[in-house]
Amino acid sequence: MVAYFLILTSLGIVAADTPPAPRVRSSHPYIRAMIAEAQVRSATFRHLVSAIEATDGIVYVEEGDCRHSARACLPPLVTSGTNFRILRVLVDARQEDWDVMSDIAHELQHALEILSERNVRTNDAVFFLYSKTSTDTRDRFETQAATQMEVAVKKEVEAFARSRSTKGLVRTN
16 A cells, blocks of 8 residues: 555655645744744735745744844855755744744745845855845844835734734634
């Protein structure tokens, strides 16, 4: 039976019924929950994740420490394969939920900035991109789009919390 399943899988017969893995992922249960919850609470966050889904990128969001006491960061490192690029976001998960969601949104915007440039496939290319397009504050890059994304998502998440309504909304993951 297992051999039959492996043959079907290798032929692509079973794989067609299997949903594709999300492009924005985490191995950390709380962070996965925050990504799913942010998609329920914020249309802006949903659009951001959809935009990443349309690229050749995979973004891993994991718990971790960043330099300069930042609550979240996207290290300027890219792993490039033949058909995909992998980026990693680090976030301090010890914050309030709405701060974690908005910080993830901020860093996912940076990931989208990189993934939107198909020729950015090396660490040097990431550094070059940000040296041209962002403000540099002592080896820390920032873009206005990421700051605006963070603010927009935080406002939507807070408004959702004030409305106390989840009727008709579906959580994913």
